[in-house]
Amino acid sequence: MKVIIPVAGHGTRLRPHTDKRQKCLLPVAGKPVIDHILEPLIEQGFDEIVLVTGYLEEQLKAHVSKYDAQFTFAFQQEPLGLGHAVFQGLEESDAPALIQLGDVIYDLDFQQFCRPDNHRIAVNEVPDPERFGIVEVEGDRIVNVLEKPDNPPSNLAIIGLYFLSSQRPLWNVVKHLMDNEITTRGEIQLADALQLMVENSETVTAEHIPKWHDCGVPETFLEANRALLKPSGKTIDGSTLVEPVYIGENCEIVNSTVGPNVTVMDGAKISDSHISESIVLWNANIKGQTVENQLVEEG
Numbered sequence: 001m002k003v004i005i006p007v008a009g010h011g012t013r014l015r016p017h018t019d020k021r022q023k024c025l026l027p028v029a030g031k032p033v034i035d036h037i038l039e040p041l042i043e044q045g046f047d048e049i050v051l052v053t054g055y056l057e058e059q060l061k062a063h064v065s066k067y068d069a070q071f072t073f074a075f076q077q078e079p080l081g082l083g084h085a086v087f088q089g090l091e092e093s094d095a096p097a098l099i100q101l102g103d104v105i106y107d108l109d110f111q112q113f114c115r116p117d118n119h120r121i122a123v124n125e126v127p128d129p130e131r132f133g134i135v136e137v138e139g140d141r142i143v144n145v146l147e148k149p150d151n152p153p154s155n156l157a158i159i160g161l162y163f164l165s166s167q168r169p170l171w172n173v174v175k176h177l178m179d180n181e182i183t184t185r186g187e188i189q190l191a192d193a194l195q196l197m198v199e200n201s202e203t204v205t206a207e208h209i210p211k212w213h214d215c216g217v218p219e220t221f222l223e224a225n226r227a228l229l230k231p232s233g234k235t236i237d238g239s240t241l242v243e244p245v246y247i248g249e250n251c252e253i254v255n256s257t258v259g260p261n262v263t264v265m266d267g268a269k270i271s272d273s274h275i276s277e278s279i280v281l282w283n284a285n286i287k288g289q290t291v292e293n294q295l296v297e298e299g
């Protein structure tokens, strides 16, 4: 089955780390977010992957060439919104498709999620519903979809995974939004398109997915790092590692304490420092510092 993964955005909420890097190539727990997304999908048999690209497309093309799967790159010419981005990967066809946003990681049986009986959206209760698309349900059937409402009627958030039992209904409604320039906050929204599908009497159900990791903003990025790290079993003479940590290749760690919950990517140099709850990017250089809850940019 086809999976559409929109990864076109500029990642403004993660600047400056996205100034020269596609957001989904930023690492959590030792590897880029896109690898956390692609590995389980490919393992579970999703081998037709459509990446909706835009900003820094060439980085993604180079990165995914290591996978044994069929990739298609659908280029989004202008950043007109998530609905518009997804549309670039959709077909006017009755074939099913899975859509996974490029900044969310799941521990999930995806084939089970893609049961063909109806369309399905992954949801979960969140403490900050104004940051998400929100659904209202009757039983498990979605009756209302709202994009980031000021006064959320529920805290049941859309968390970035959508199964379409047929692509055609979504194709039709996004086309309608685009043709009529119907936007919310200036963008063609996927949530608005889903609301139209619901209004057109398509059955769209909500499914609770408890194990998900949002990598959309710095705080949740660090939370995902914490949740996904595993003990490294490594030791470094003259320094203390407090597990769980990930230490990449060719790192120099001298007279420092690293951990807990720290990712150190390849080539980083750390001396006389104390790093905890952080992600240290490739080739970063940290000397004589205490670093906590940070993404540390390259040196």
Ligand code: G1P
Pocket (backbone or CB within 6 Å): 082, 101, 104, 131, 132, 133, 134, 147, 148, 157, 158, 159, 160, 190, 191, 214, 216
């Ligand atoms: C997007 C969607 C929103 C959804 C969220 C999940 O928002 O527009 O409906 O709840 O992803 O992560 P974004 O995070 O891109 O602002």
